[in-house]
Amino acid sequence: MVDVLRVPFPVLQSSPSLSFKPRLCPLIPPSRRLHLKSNSLLFPLFSSSPSFFKLPLRCSSPSMPLQLSSLSQDSLLYSRAYWVTKTIIAWNVDVVEGSCYLYASKVAALSVTDNGIQGHDLEIKLEEDRSGLPPNVIEKFPHIRDYRAFKLPPVLDAKNLVKCQLAVAEFNSQGKCRNATGLQLPGVLDELFSYDGPLGAFYSAEAVSLCLWAPTAQAVYAHIYKDPVGGSPLEIIPLEETNGVWSTKGPKSWEGCYYMYEVSVYHPSTLHIEKCYANDPYARGLSADGKRTLFVNLHADDLKPEGWDELADMKPDILSFSDISIYELHIRDFSANDDTVNADFRGGYMAFTLKDSAGVLHLKKLSKAGITHVHLLPTFQFAAVDDEKENWKYVDSKILEKLPPDSAEQQEKITAIQDDDAYNWGYNPVLWGVPKGSYSSDPNGPCRIVEFRKMIQALTHIGLRVVLDVVYNHLHANGPFDKDSVLDKIVPGYYLRRNTDGFIENSTCVNNTASEHYMVERLIIDDLLSWAINYKVDGFRFDLMGHIMKRTMVKAKDALCSLTKERDGVDGSRIYIYGEGWDFGEVAKNGRGINAAQFNICGTGIGSFNDRIRDAMLGGSPFGPPLQQGFVTGLLLEPNGHDHGTKDVEKAMLASAKDHIQVGLAANLRGFVLTDFEGKERKGSEVLCYGETPVGYAFCPTETVNYVSAHDNETLFDIISLKTPVGISVEDRCRMNHFATSIIALTQGIPFFHAGDEMLRSKSLDRDSYNSGDWFNRLDFTYNSNNWGVGLPPKQKNENSWPLIQPRLADPSFKPQRSHILAAVENFTDVLCIRYSSPLFRLRTANAIQERVQFHNTGPSWVPGFIVMSIEDGNEGIPGLSQLDPIGIIQ
Incomplete structure (x- = not known):
């Protein structure tokens, strides 16, 4: 049975706002054309039947160059209109004597000409609402408060229409097309598909269930694999959709296997229906480098170190947040250069579990003096460092040690391998909810989970609580093809904040996320709760917190505070959250809503x-x-x-x-x-x-x-x-x-x-050591060196200051x-x-x-x-x- 978009036939007869043009794009097979019945218009959509995937789907290939008409500045590459509620489209156009229309194509066949939009399956006339956008829309989208409001028929089956390629066009009184653009959908998606039910993988005694929120997808499959890499799928399972949530249930034998989603969805960056392969946004385990999502039950006893369930009772007392003192530390910095640490543990989670390494002894000293919390730089799955250690490249430190303190050779050698070594700060998130594989002994399977828990447990025994550095303000990748893209493959255009042209905002450096959208906010809060409950984390530091909405931060704080030792195994009232409240970019001065900047928070x-x-x-x-x-x-x-x-x-x-x-x-x-x-x-x-x-x-x-x-x-x-x-x-x-x-x-x-x-501590005057390797970021807990004068810092970030830096590094009296x-x-x-x-x-x-x-x-x-x-x-x-x-x- 073909899923259809139903518009009651009487609406077509009586309303001038709807018209149907049966002329379809030649790419559409006859069997997929619109069918007229006596009482309704049937608009076929993809079903879960494999036979429907003979339509023009594309996978892992670049888009063909788009041939633009004279309307290229307002082409479908732009998304300058906003579908903000089921019945309202906002667009910044002035329609006096002309008209506007909404167009839809199930197979992404729309094209722009001087005569308007071609290749559509459906054309809907829009009526301007002269009263403008309602207050609730302006509150949610303050940056478009001055846009015109265009009304859609309330009978429109918007839930199916959002799966199509969509565009609007403006015509003058002579019928000449003056303006055309694509649509941004987060407003209508929030209104129609906001969802608070289960997402991710869930485990019972008999079965494993999957749930994925993907309301714009036309089809979703789960590819089940036995191994972390290579091989053919054991099964390819179609998921069934209910109100934007795709789900399936499988046998208990899936646990310990891996999976990947195949999502067929229109992507505005390519103007095509794409077949995207993505990890689960709610992944709790991964294979190396996130190639596949691991079916892993975090409540399984074999993933808990001895005494794990009692750890909440062993946490150091914090009577008030005023008693907190925070020590910020990078996991590799802690032990990568520590000869008192077993070579297999250096630079990873397990280095914290040792009893008498130089670094652990130093942390004990700080804890005894009063430090209460260790803030760990990003520990989630991030890009830029290969999870598999055998792929890392190194520079022999003995060679570097022989070079002059003001030499440029050190940075030349480090820079040559900086994208292939073991080091990065980690502010380039791929998946927020899984520990980074490169810090574990084995990036495949559940090893990273167990070792992360052992690290938390060891720090607790030292008398230190743990803060995680979370980066919810941006993602490393976007689009349908990048291996590190996840969210933008599943609901394109929703998770990432876009400007008024429809392009992704990047004021955070790359791919800003949009916590003002309901399901983005939900994902952030769910992720925080997972870290707090499953890893017994004691605090969160929010990178560029000002790019997150205040509402999201308050909801997150309240959700964490509601956790109890009796129900959740953690006392949420003792979880402290803080962040960078800088106010800049598109969110400045509440440009996208009340943000979590210093004066707002x-x-x-x-x-x-x-x-x-x-x-x-x-x-x-x-x-x-x-x-x-x-x-x-x-x-x-x-x-x-x-x-x-x-x-x-x-x-x-x-x-x-x-x-x-x-x-x-x-x-x-x-x-x-x-x-x-x-x-x-x-x-x-x-x-x-x-x-x-x-x-x-x-x-x-x-x-x-x-x-x-x-x-x-x-x-x-x-x-x-x-x-x-x-x-x-x-x-x-x-x-x-x-x-x-x-x-x-x-x-x-x-x-x-x-x-x-x-x-x-010195980094040899490096002003931004995020990718400067272990050499410039070295910490020496034996107190023999502070790392001053280990060469000119990397050219990319520091060259303009070299004239100031070089004489200082060369002067032995500075060390x-x-x-x-x-x-x-x-x-x-x-x-x-x-x-x-x-x-x-x-x-x-x-x-x-x-x-x-x-x-x-x-x-x-x-x-x-x-x-x-x-x-x-x-x-x-x-x-x-x-x-x-x-x-x-x-x-």
């Missing part, structure tokens, strides 16, 4: 990084002049020759930086009142930076993550070495490093440290000795011990901070170079304050 309890304190301490910004100095790097007091202006200007800059740091020390609260350098009382929100931007924005202390360095940009020691005068001593640079980490450690709010800040590194570690742990010696350094509310924290050395008579902060306790302090520190009585 405050009041939710979700943390965001405080760049104000970083820039005030270091000087300028990561994107400004490299020699611009700040409070810590010698502004006014240790001039480096950079033109900051007159002495009065420099002094004013230093005073302003001091005020910014003081607001940061008070958790960057918008309501915190302090006396500024002019002697005026101001709230944190009234102290300004970056022109007219308020410094303070947080409502409560745990909404502020204070930091001075992170994986991005130069390390703390490197930026200090770059910004300070060439003539000062290495001891002075080390003291500046101590000063910076101490300020962060003593801030109210949540302190955040980049791994190695406490060891004077710290082991004694300097040991002193830095001791200073860091001492200051952490101070932080955790008293709850006064970890006040829980904005009111408590306002009542107890004061700054001195303020007003016009301030002394440059000093910040003086006091924190009042109750004993003989301000009347009415409770005593937070216990009072010792000496007898």
